[in-house]
Each structure stands twice: as C-alpha cells, then as structure tokens.
Amino acid sequence: MNKRLALIDMGTNTFHLLVTEVSEQGQLQELFKTKVPVRLGQGGISNGAITPEASDRALKTLRDFRKTIDELGADTVRAMATSMVRNASNGDAFVKDIFKQTDIRVEVIDGAREAELIYYGVRAAGVLGEETALIMDIGGGSVEFILCNQNEIFWKQSFELGAQRLMDMFFTQDPIPAESVAAEKAYLEEKLQPLTEAVAKYKPTVLVGSSGTFDTLCDIDAQSKGDTSRTTAPPVASTLAVKAFRTVHQDLLRKNHEERLAIPGMLEMRVDMIVLASIAADFVLQKYNLQEIRVSSYALKEGMLQEMLAAQ
Incomplete structure (x- = not known):
C-alpha cells in the first residue's frame, strides 16, 4: 500500500514542509512542498530566547501545515527543529505548545x-x-x-x-x-x-x-x-x-x-x-x-x- 509522509524542517529563518507519497516499490511522488519565512530567530537569537511574536508566527505556520497534512492524508508526520530551538531558553515550552496546538511532535536535533x-x-x-x-x-x-x-x-x-x-x-x-x-x-x-x-x-x-x-x-x-x-x-x-x-x-x-x-x-x-x-x-x-x-x-x-x- 502507498504511504504518505509529511516532513517539516523548522529552521531558524524558514520553515519547510514536504509531503510525499511512497509506493510499495519505494518510488516517490512529491505531493506538496512549501517554505515560509517564519523568522523564528528574529529579535531573540542573540539573547537565546524565542520572542512571543516569533512564536506566534511559527504556530500560525504550523497550524497551516497541519491543515495541509490532514487534507493530503499523510500517515506519518516528522518535524525537526534546529539551531534556534535547541539553543533557546524557552525551547522546551515552545515544543510543548506546538504539540498542544497542532498535535505535531517536534524532535529537537543537535548539530x-x-x-x-x-x-x-x-x-x-x-x-x-x-x-x-x-x-x-x-x-x-x-x-x-x-x-x-x-x-x-x-x-x-x-x-x-x-x-x-x-x-x-x-x-x-x-x-x-x-x-x-x-x-x-x-x-x-x-x-x-x-x-x-x-x-x-x-x-x-x-x-x-x-x-x-x-x-x-x-x-x-x-x-x-x-x-x-x-x-x-x-x-x-x-x-x-x-x-x-x-x-x-x-x-x-x-x-x-x-x-x-x-x-x-x-x-x-x-x-x-x-x-x-x-x-x-x-x-x-x-x-x-x-x-x-x-x-x-x-x-x-x-x-x-x-x-x-x-x-x-
């Protein structure tokens, strides 16, 4: 059976979403791809915290992503967060907030x-x-x-x-x-x-x-x-x-x-x-x-x- 996968890359500047379908033979078909300038690091990167404005932009984007993912019927959703979230003093709270609002579980990965x-x-x-x-x-x-x-x-x-x-x-x-x-x-x-x-x-x-x-x-x-x-x-x-x-x-x-x-x-x-x-x-x-x-x-x-x- 074909599987649909949604992949989210939560970068410091840009959030990316890729939804792809994988056939039983392992062939890929890209169904949807977008990038959004969330600017998660803006105003907060140099003092190590995600600002409320950046958090709002991120959550709005992820709610939109969730809508697209559900419409396309993806079976698996993987989201990875990088530099800004791993170094932010409020990174954990931000990740919990995302899960609460979007049901997206974020993996914060090291360098x-x-x-x-x-x-x-x-x-x-x-x-x-x-x-x-x-x-x-x-x-x-x-x-x-x-x-x-x-x-x-x-x-x-x-x-x-x-x-x-x-x-x-x-x-x-x-x-x-x-x-x-x-x-x-x-x-x-x-x-x-x-x-x-x-x-x-x-x-x-x-x-x-x-x-x-x-x-x-x-x-x-x-x-x-x-x-x-x-x-x-x-x-x-x-x-x-x-x-x-x-x-x-x-x-x-x-x-x-x-x-x-x-x-x-x-x-x-x-x-x-x-x-x-x-x-x-x-x-x-x-x-x-x-x-x-x-x-x-x-x-x-x-x-x-x-x-x-x-x-x-």
Missing part, C-alpha cells in the same frame, strides 16, 4: 545529527562523486560543514554561525561597509579553526552548497544571463561557476535593501541575510582554495526522507 541528515539529502541530489567535497549548509542559526564523498562522511561539525546571528553582529549599515565584511571574515577565521584543520587533513576540491542561499545565488546568476527556466522547474542539482558567484557576491555587497530586492531572482525572505551568507561562502572558497561550486536543492528534510526510506 551533528543535523549535519548527518543534510549529507543524506545532498547525496540523494546526486551532486557527490568519488572526490572529497565540502558541503556547506547556511541556516539562520547554524552552519553545517561536512567533508565527504558519495560513499561516506569523513568529518562533520555544526557551528552556531548562521546568517541571522552574523546579521545581528555585523550588519549595522546597509550597504554593508568594507570594514564589516573584514570583521565577519576575521570572526569566521577564528571560529572555523576546527574546519580549517579538517580541510588540511581531507583536502576537498569542491564546495557543495546545500539549498537556501545557494539556490538563490544560482537563481540570480541564471536570470542575469536571461535564463528563467529555474523559476518554473528548479533543478535538484546545479553548478555555479566561481567567477559567476564572485560577480553576484560583489553586487550584493554594493547594493542596499531596496536595490537587492530589485535583483531578478532575489527572494524577499533572503534579501538581507544573503549578504552575510554570501560573505561566509566567499570566505570558505578563498580560504580553502576551492575551484568548483555545486548546488543541491535537497537538504535536511530530504535527508530525513532518505533515512526513513532506508529504515523501511
């Missing part, structure tokens, strides 16, 4: 588990080969780095350096001044010391960006060349030339909020955070001398799906 699930998702997108890759997943609260190939994970770590946290620290003027860019890079240099040591050991040659920011960078690059195909059929796997990335990156640094919003391919929900995320991606490319960028639109929720299918 290592988050990185592992991202790896399964990225691997399913078909962007990994035999060579060593560095996966980078930039969330609002944390950034996961995974050194791996298609067969195994060599090293993984989650750092609480997400775009919302970086924004609170370095985004004091818009357009962002050169000294703020330098300050963010110096901060990353210091905080990513464990990654720098792991890169020296495993020597990755390719950067694999996982969803979010990287999808938007690809969209902007494609539209700047008159290619609008991604708007109707976003590919699971893409490549982004390093030179093309640098062009988009420099443009993001020069522009203010309104100007960035006018860039074809830009999403309103990413318009400010993408500046800080792009600086982080640029730092990683330069620091570790990576010559190629691949992009997977699959991430945590697809990884969760892969793990559930493997367990059946």
